Amino acid sequence: MNCYIYWDENTKDGVIIDPGVYEDFEKNEILNYIKANGINIKLILNTHGHIDHIMGNDWAKKTFDVPLLMHKDDMPLFDKAMDQGAMFGVSFPEPPNPDKFIDESDEIKFAGTTFKILHTPGHSPGSVCFVDEKEKVIFGGDVVFKGSIGRTDLWLGDMGVLLNSIKNKVLRYDDDYIIYPGHMEETTIGEERENNPFLNGEYDKFA
Numbered sequence: 001m002n003c004y005i006y007w008d009e010n011t012k013d014g015v016i017i018d019p020g021v022y023e024d025f026e027k028n029e030i031l032n033y034i035k036a037n038g039i040n041i042k043l044i045l046n047t048h049g050h051i052d053h054i055m056g057n058d059w060a061k062k063t064f065d066v067p068l069l070m071h072k073d074d075m076p077l078f079d080k081a082m083d084q085g086a087m088f089g090v091s092f093p094e095p096p097n098p099d100k101f102i103d104e105s106d107e108i109k110f111a112g113t114t115f116k117i118l119h120t121p122g123h124s125p126g127s128v129c130f131v132d133e134k135e136k137v138i139f140g141g142d143v144v145f146k147g148s149i150g151r152t153d154l155w156l157g158d159m160g161v162l163l164n165s166i167k168n169k170v171l172r173y174d175d176d177y178i179i180y181p182g183h184m185e186e187t188t189i190g191e192e193r194e195n196n197p198f199l200n201g202e203y204d205k206f207a
């Protein structure tokens, strides 16, 4: 999965999004990048509560000692993190509880950046996207991928809810917004609006 560090080159303040690290080399790679660039991590943000995205929360909390934010509707997934791990055959330190819940009425501010929050359930009930409208950047978690969308066969997933979230919330942004997803490479709103079979009408013909 993709862990993102989003930071300001002037103030050096930044956030870490989905620290889904497991192996030591992954932790070291992130730490080395942060140290090499002199970044001050101010917040840990989770796009949602699936284990591949939260299994490094314990490490991140201990390493950076800053607040961890996520949407409260994924607490059922947080509470069952160890069960999720067992299902996929991985074990990791129990994730610490979030310090603060976030929802659409909140804004996250750091280093002159403001993240708007979209609550985009469907892949999981508490999935959110973080949007920097100034830079036209969306950190989308597992909601929209290049040519695909998040899986909905996992616990509490819902295909209809996910498609509504994408169409009503994510796609209202302009075509030149870049999406940084939780897996695979980046894309843009315009590319997905046109070519993503779940969003351009292709899927509706068979649904």
Ligand SMILES: [Zn+2]
Pocket (backbone or CB within 6 Å): 048, 050, 123, 142
């Ligand atoms: Zn997920």
